[in-house]
Amino acid sequence: MSADDFRSNGYAVIDWIAEYLENPAAWPVLPALKPGDLRAQLPTAPPANPEEFAAIFADFEKLVVPATTHWNHPGFMAYFANSSTAAGILGEALAATLNVNAMLWRTGPAATELEQVTLDWLRQLLGLPDPLFGTINDTASSSTLYALAAARELHPELRIREEGMSARAELPRLTVYCSEEAHSSVAKAVMTLGLGLSNLRRIGTDAGMRMETRLLDEAIRRDRADGAFPLAVVATVGTTSTTAVDPVPAIASICEREKIWLHVDAAYAGSAAILPELRHILDGCERADSIVVNPHKWLFTPVDCSALFTRRPDLLRRAFQHTPDYLVVGDGDEAVNLMDYGVSLGRRFRALKLWFVLRHFGSDAIASLIRAHIALAGCLCRWIDGEPDWERMADAPFSTVVFRHRPPGMDAGALDAHNAAILERVNGKREVFLSHTRVRGAYALRIAIGNIQTDETHVRRAWELLRNEGSRTVY
Numbered sequence: 001m002s003a004d005d006f007r008s009n010g011y012a013v014i015d016w017i018a019e020y021l022e023n024p025a026a027w028p029v030l031p032a033l034k035p036g037d038l039r040a041q042l043p044t045a046p047p048a049n050p051e052e053f054a055a056i057f058a059d060f061e062k063l064v065v066p067a068t069t070h071w072n073h074p075g076f077m078a079y080f081a082n083s084s085t086a087a088g089i090l091g092e093a094l095a096a097t098l099n100v101n102a103m104l105w106r107t108g109p110a111a112t113e114l115e116q117v118t119l120d121w122l123r124q125l126l127g128l129p130d131p132l133f134g135t136i137n138d139t140a141s142s143s144t145l146y147a148l149a150a151a152r153e154l155h156p157e158l159r160i161r162e163e164g165m166s167a168r169a170e171l172p173r174l175t176v177y178c179s180e181e182a183h184s185s186v187a188k189a190v191m192t193l194g195l196g197l198s199n200l201r202r203i204g205t206d207a208g209m210r211m212e213t214r215l216l217d218e219a220i221r222r223d224r225a226d227g228a229f230p231l232a233v234v235a236t237v238g239t240t241s242t243t244a245v246d247p248v249p250a251i252a253s254i255c256e257r258e259k260i261w262l263h264v265d266a267a268y269a270g271s272a273a274i275l276p277e278l279r280h281i282l283d284g285c286e287r288a289d290s291i292v293v294n295p296h297k298w299l300f301t302p303v304d305c306s307a308l309f310t311r312r313p314d315l316l317r318r319a320f321q322h323t324p325d326y327l328v329v330g331d332g333d334e335a336v337n338l339m340d341y342g343v344s345l346g347r348r349f350r351a352l353k354l355w356f357v358l359r360h361f362g363s364d365a366i367a368s369l370i371r372a373h374i375a376l377a378g379c380l381c382r383w384i385d386g387e388p389d390w391e392r393m394a395d396a397p398f399s400t401v402v403f404r405h406r407p408p409g410m411d412a413g414a415l416d417a418h419n420a421a422i423l424e425r426v427n428g429k430r431e432v433f434l435s436h437t438r439v440r441g442a443y444a445l446r447i448a449i450g451n452i453q454t455d456e457t458h459v460r461r462a463w464e465l466l467r468n469e470g471s472r473t474v475y
């Protein structure tokens with residue numbers, strides 16, 4: 001593509017993005033699509049000859065966009081809603097342009113150092129202690145996997161790096177602890193690391209869905225008595241289902257006493273610690289060995305961007321450093337080589353978009369945006385609490401509200417089916433996208449406010465649709 005063609009095609013793309021960001025609600029939040037519909041419209045083999053950019057772009061508009069679930073839509077309130085903001089998009093474009101592969105400091109000095117600087121800014125914004133070493137991964141799932149891999153290296157006498165874990169009769173059973181409400185990424189990490197799901201202890205929770213430290217303590221004692229080797233505890237600040245906050249200070253005390261690695265999963269809610277009034281949600285995290293916060297969830301940064309902080313970069317490196325000859329270079333001890341802190345050799349320049357976002361907004365504006373989301377969730381809570389046939393199923397400390405319609409005379413099974421039907425019908429209108437969860441086994445509706453364009457009109461509309469369908473759906 002010539003520079004002139006690049007300019008004209010690029011301007012067209014930027015124009016499209018600008019229009020899209022101005023009004024993402026021009027598209028339905030959910031596409032009207034069945035699995036396989038898009039594939040059926042696409043050629044099964046790649047083109048042998050070049051195609052005009054205009055034709056490719058036209059297919060993007062005609063085929064791809066209508067087959068997209070629009071996370072940028074202000075009516076997107078499912079899972080943990082997020083935002084791809086203009087500053088982040090431009091940062092991504094420039095990262096793709098520079099196309100550095102920051103495996104070594106030498107192959108990406110700017111990418112490496114900007115990652116350290118940007119994560120140190122984020123650390124300060126979250127009120128986390130100095131020093132704390134940070135790296136950016138694709139997702140919280142990878143960050144948690146890496147944290148648990150580092151936890152194994154806290155005990156070099158286990159010789160896992162050298163000898164692995166199979167066919168070793170002398171190796172004790174290594175156990176990991178998290179609450180019943182912890183994200184499935186903890187289980188996946190345990191599976192991936194060969195620790196085995198049967199060695200993941202899912203600790204019971206209190207009425208607020210927070211890990212019961214008494215039960216954690218008991219489980220660790222029981223495991224030790226049985227000859228097991230408690231390896232790590234994963235506490236959650238902002239659980240996926242109801243955004244509960246585990247009692248990290250008490251968990252940290254247990255981990256310190258027992259010499260167990262403490263990893264904190266604050267993938268969603270961690271960003272809220274930017275608000276001075278919510279700084280306390282990360283209390284105790286200064287004593288954690290590692291903590292994950294996802295700027296791609298609630299910090300207005302495009303997917304993917306997950307920040308893993310650790311007090312023990314030496315152990316993260318011990319878990320992952322393995323350098324072939326061709327990557328041995330003489331840049332000295334000062335040089336951080338990002339390839340040493342995870343599975344992948346190559347690293348994208350992810351810090352660029354986060355740096356753009358943090359500078360473009362500034363921390364005061366970011367705090368105001370998050371505060372506004374929390375206030376919107378507060379409005380929704382009041383509307384729900386004001387209706388006798390609706391009930392909240394959990395506290396809403398952040399921007400996520402979990403609730404259900406509870407008309408009189410329905411048993412538990414009927415209530416589950418009734419609420420599932422409400423959700424199906426509301427989502428079927430493709431104006432808003434909501435998701436569900438289960439609270440102590442009961443089906444619950446869930447609204448998560450996190451998109452930069454979501455305002456009261458969208459939340460009000462979602463509530464109106466739910467109430468309409470609630471009164472209409474009959475069993």
Ligand SMILES: Cc1ncc(COP(=O)(O)O)c(C=O)c1O
Pocket residue numbers: 080138139140141142183185236238239240265266267268294306
């Ligand atoms: C608390 C928590 N941890 C981890 C994850 C996994 O995030 P990722 O998609 O970045 O792996 C999620 C996803 O929503 C989450 O809610």
